[in-house]
Amino acid sequence: xxxxxxxxxxxxxxxxxxxxxxxxxxxxxxxxxxxxxxxxxxxxxxxxxxxxxxxxxxxxxxxxxxxxxxxxxxxxxxxxxxxxxxxxxxxxxxxxxxxxxxxxxxxxxxxxxxxxxxxxxxxxxxxxxxxxxxxxxxxxxxxxxxxxxxxxxxxxxxxxxxxxxxxxxxxxxxxxxxxxxxxxxxxxxxxxxxxxxxxxxxxxxxxxxxxxxxxxxxxxxxxxxxxxxxxxxxxxxxxxxxxxxxxxxxxxxxxxxxxxxxxxxxxxxxxxxxxxxxxxxxxxxxxxxxxxxxxxxxxxxxxxxxxxxxxxxxxxxxxxxxxxxxxxxxxxxxxxxxxxxxxxxxxxxxxxxxxxxxxxxxxxxxxxxxxxxxxxxxxxxxxxxxxxxxxxxxxxxxxxxxxxxxxxxxxxxxxxxxxxxxxxxxxxxxxxxxxxxxx
Ligand SMILES: Cc1cc2nc3c(=O)[nH]c(=O)nc-3n(C[C@H](O)[C@H](O)[C@H](O)COP(=O)(O)OP(=O)(O)OC[C@H]3O[C@@H](n4cnc5c(N)ncnc54)[C@H](O)[C@@H]3O)c2cc1C
Numbered sequence: 001x002x003x004x005x006x007x008x009x010x011x012x013x014x015x016x017x018x019x020x021x022x023x024x025x026x027x028x029x030x031x032x033x034x035x036x037x038x039x040x041x042x043x044x045x046x047x048x049x050x051x052x053x054x055x056x057x058x059x060x061x062x063x064x065x066x067x068x069x070x071x072x073x074x075x076x077x078x079x080x081x082x083x084x085x086x087x088x089x090x091x092x093x094x095x096x097x098x099x100x101x102x103x104x105x106x107x108x109x110x111x112x113x114x115x116x117x118x119x120x121x122x123x124x125x126x127x128x129x130x131x132x133x134x135x136x137x138x139x140x141x142x143x144x145x146x147x148x149x150x151x152x153x154x155x156x157x158x159x160x161x162x163x164x165x166x167x168x169x170x171x172x173x174x175x176x177x178x179x180x181x182x183x184x185x186x187x188x189x190x191x192x193x194x195x196x197x198x199x200x201x202x203x204x205x206x207x208x209x210x211x212x213x214x215x216x217x218x219x220x221x222x223x224x225x226x227x228x229x230x231x232x233x234x235x236x237x238x239x240x241x242x243x244x245x246x247x248x249x250x251x252x253x254x255x256x257x258x259x260x261x262x263x264x265x266x267x268x269x270x271x272x273x274x275x276x277x278x279x280x281x282x283x284x285x286x287x288x289x290x291x292x293x294x295x296x297x298x299x300x301x302x303x304x305x306x307x308x309x310x311x312x313x314x315x316x317x318x319x320x321x322x323x324x325x326x327x328x329x330x331x332x333x334x335x336x337x338x339x340x341x342x343x344x345x346x347x348x349x350x351x352x353x354x355x356x357x358x359x360x361x362x363x364x365x366x367x368x369x370x371x372x373x374x375x376x377x378x379x380x381x382x383x384x385x386x387x388x389x390x391x392x393x394x395x396x397x398x399x400x401x402x403x404x405x406x407x408x409x410x411x412x413x414x415x416x417x418x419x420x421x422x423x424x425x426x427x428x429x430x431x432x433x434x435x436x437x438x439x
Contacts, residue, residue, distance in 0.1 A: 011075055018057065018082045022089050030088040037225040038171045048092050049125055059094040059103070059123055061266065066107040067123045073324035073332075077269045081317070084273020087380065091227070094123070098131040098167055101263035102176050109193070109246045109255045118174060118195055130175035130198065132166035132233060133256070140165075141393050143178065143256070144187035148235065150179035150194060157194060157245060159202070159238040165387075169231035170208050170223040172198045177235075178256065181249035191252035195244045202238025205231055212379045257333065264388050265327070268320050268344040271384065274377055275316070275352045279309050281374065282359040289362075296362055305358040316351040320344050335401055342397035349384035350391075356381060 007015070029048065033041050052058050060079050062068025070076060083089040090096040099122055106119040121127045134140040138147060148161025159179055169175055174197050181192040196203060208229030210218035223229065247255055286297030286306060296302045323340035330337055356378045360367035367374050385391050411418055433439040 007078060011071070011078065014057070015078055015082055017055070018079060018093075019085075021052075022082055022085050026086045026089045026092055029092075030086055033088070038227060041226060045088075045092060049094065052093050057093055058125075059100075061095045061100045062103060062107060062123070066103075067120070068103075073265065073327040074321065077265070077321055077324040080266055080269030081272045081276070081320075084270030085277045090270065094125055095266070096227075097263060097266065099129050100266060101259045102129040102131055104263075105176065105193070105255055105259040106246070108258050109251075114195070114243070114246065121173075127173035128168060128171060128227070130166050130169040130172040130231070131259070132163040132169065132175045132196075133178045134165045135162055136164045136232070137162065141390055144190065144253070146178060146180060146191060148177070148179040149183075150181050150192060152181075152242070153239070155242055156239040157242060159194070159196065159235045159240070161235050162233075163235075164209060164232040165230045166233050167230050168227050169198050169233055170205055170229050171225065171227055174198060175233075176246070178252050181252075185250055188253040189250040192249045193246045193252045193255050194240060195246065196235075196238065196240055200238065200240070202236050204234040204236065206234055207232050212382055213376075215379075260388065264345045265320070265323055265341050267384060267388060268316075268323070268348040271348045271352045271381070272313070272317050272320055274381065275313050275348075275355045278352070278356045278359040278374065278377060279313055281372070282306065282309060282355070282362055285359070285362045302362060305362065309355045309358055312351045312354060316344070316348045319347060335404065339398055339401040342394040342401070345389060346385070346391040346394045349381060352381045352384070353378065 025048065029044070033044055036044065049058070056069050057079075059068035060070050060076055063070045063072075079093075080090075080095070083093055083095070090100070103119060103122050106115055106122070110119060118127075118129075122129055133143055133146070135146055135148060138145045146161075148159065148163060150157050150159050152158075159177065161179060163177070166175060174195050177194050177196045178191050179194065180190050182190050198205070205223055207218045207220050207222045208214070208224040208231050210216045210222075211230060214224070214228065216222070223231070283297075283306065286302050287295060289296045291299070297306065319340070323337065323344050326334075326337045326340050332338075332341070356374055360374045360378065363372060363374065366372060369375070430439065
């Protein structure tokens with residue numbers, strides 16, 4: 001028997017330290033940074049990053065051979081679950097999106113020279129990065145339809161196109177860009193990935209798009225001066241040397257799969273942490289507020305909210321842990337891991353939104369105010385049903401994986417008349433003897 005729901009004591013000790021650090025240091029640090037720009041924030045955050053590095057917790061998403069402190073996806077799931085309580089914690093622990101996914105991509109796809117140039121500073125936390133795939137005029141759910149072009153001209157690649165939701169591009173050092181190199185190749189061999197500096201001739205950072213998270217009208221020129229923006233970028237005759245391509249022309253989608261699988265499950269892991277935080281707020285309020293002479297927690301409809309939230313959280317958590325366990329056993333690209341990652345990608349944000357919503361509800365008007373973090377948590381969580389692939393796309397993946405290899409049948413396997421016929425063939429005589437008292 002190898003099923004085990006326990007956590008290794010040494011890892012538990014580390015998780016306990018991380019939990020204390022997140023609650024006692026990082027949550028106040030998040031608030032201390034309100035209104036500061038990225039340069040000021042970096043100065044505020046650096047001593048804490050140094051402390052995390054000294055403790056050996058930095059970059060837990062990468063294995064040691066790629067420069068991280070990783071112990072596999074299952075341990076990472078438990079770490080992310082604690083880090084996910086705070087939106088800042090992944091940054092302080094060197095595993096924030098999109099840098100973490102980009103680092104994974106460079107670790108597996110880049111040449112030694114490219115790794116030295118871009119991965120090492122990224123891992124050390126000296127630079128920031130962006131991932132630019134989605135385009136405003138093409139469906140991100142079918143990235144084989146991107147139209148940003150990359151054409152070779154002597155010893156340079158020349159890029160022309162239009163991207164948006166290139167998260168953090170306004171404060172990043174470089175982006176990993178997907179562009180079409182082979183327009184006539186089969187759909188999944190048309191594109192390549194390139195490293196492009198964010199401030200570079202031919203790269204126009206148009207604006208950080210206003211969103212539910214940052215609800216301001218974002219006209220041209222509106223760029224955020226801190227991480228968290230989603231940038232619209234236009235490439236016009238943008239030239240980068242040939243050695244800026246990761247892999248070869250046409251390799252883009254193979255590389256994207258390596259990047260996106262990990263990124264998706266990391267989001268789900270962090271969602272569990274956010275959902276836990278909201279659930280604790282729900283419980284605290286239910287145990288503190290009275291109405292009609294009774295605590296909220298003694299009202300049956302609130303008890304239902306508590307029980308439903310607990311059940312959804314536990315189910316989602318187990319699903320995430322199983323996905324991580326499967327990745328550790330079979331790698332991220334097997335059928336089982338693909339199905340599990342797609343499952344958690346649409347199930348967990350739904351759980352998170354439901355629990356935040358109930359936590360807001362039991363806080364009444366207070367839950368709707370900015371005196372509590374719930375409203376911001378809700379606005380951020382909503383994006384996760386779209387970012388890194390819309391729910392519908394992941395549901396399609398699950399269904400496709402489950403249907404793969406299924407053979408069509410003329411008659412359903414569970415067809416009762418057929419089963420009765422078979423039963424008669426197998427047991428008819430015996431049943432007849434029993435009926436007639438001859439057995
Ligand atoms: C907060 C945030 C951060 C992001 N960060 C990045 C980033 O860093 N880099 C980057 O490149 N992109 C990023 N994105 C973009 C994201 O990956 C895309 O928005 C996503 O892939 C969906 O693409 P789309 O917006 O073009 O929607 P579309 O593809 O136009 O889809 C619209 C809707 O159609 C429905 N739909 C789509 N396909 C199907 C289907 N097969 N069956 C049924 N219904 C379907 C879904 O409801 C979907 O929401 C980010 C998005 C958000 C919200």
